[in-house]
């Protein structure tokens with residue numbers, strides 16, 4: 001995990017909680033924030049490395065979209081050993097990509113790009129990583145984006161996708177949200193911090209249901225869709241372009 005400060009951004013009373021942004025203050029505490037907010041984050045990062053290593057060979061390109069500090073890339077490098085991959089990290093937040101750039105400054109095969117992933121022309125790739133990012137893309141653009149990623153994958157290539165999900169019924173969803181808040185409390189967040197953050201993310205992080213996510217993947221052309229990790233209202237999936245390894 002990249003080093004950074006402890007997340008106390010929402011610890012004080014705030015009159016009008018501003019909408020959440022991936023700004024300088026958030027990027028400074030992001031490593032701590034995501035680990036204490038997303039159940040299983042470290043497992044998901046490591047397993048992303050394993051899943052990418054299965055499909056990526058010498059000379060292949062792998063993208064991490066919404067890379068933040070580049071945690072997944074760190075584990076892709078570790079899992080891929082001596083393979084000569086080209087890793088392209090994309091994030092629209094300047095402070096995030098600056099930190100990723102600094103982190104990987106000694107890695108000649110890693111390129112960090114500050115851009116809106118909806119505007120990027122992708123090269124053909126063995127894998128796309130989209131961990132906890134699609135949830136910040138406006139819902140009506142999500143299936144089209146997945147379709148574009150599917151089109152740019154090599155046969156047998158993989159998409160690793162992690163999302164916060166909404167449960168199917170209001171009762172189940174309310175229970176899952178309560179449990180997630182319980183998780184955050186155990187990770188050291190106060191009730192005030194949890195409530196302020198919830199308010200900040202309202203209409204910014206818009207979760208699909210898991211059924212919606214799978215349906216979008218199928219519509220985009222993906223096959224072999226598998227949920228490989230889930231905890232409370234968080235899920236990680238892998239999906240393939242047919243042919244090759246898949």
Ligand SMILES: C[S@@+](CC[C@H](N)C(=O)[O-])C[C@H]1O[C@@H](n2cnc3c(N)ncnc32)[C@H](O)[C@@H]1O
Nearest residue numbers: 022066067068091092093116117131132133136
């Ligand atoms: C929750 S973070 C992702 C965490 C990261 N993938 C990880 O596993 O550590 C979401 C990231 O997506 C980026 N992001 C959101 N919308 C984006 C867009 N349209 N284009 C590129 N990056 C975007 C944000 O700046 C943020 O860094």
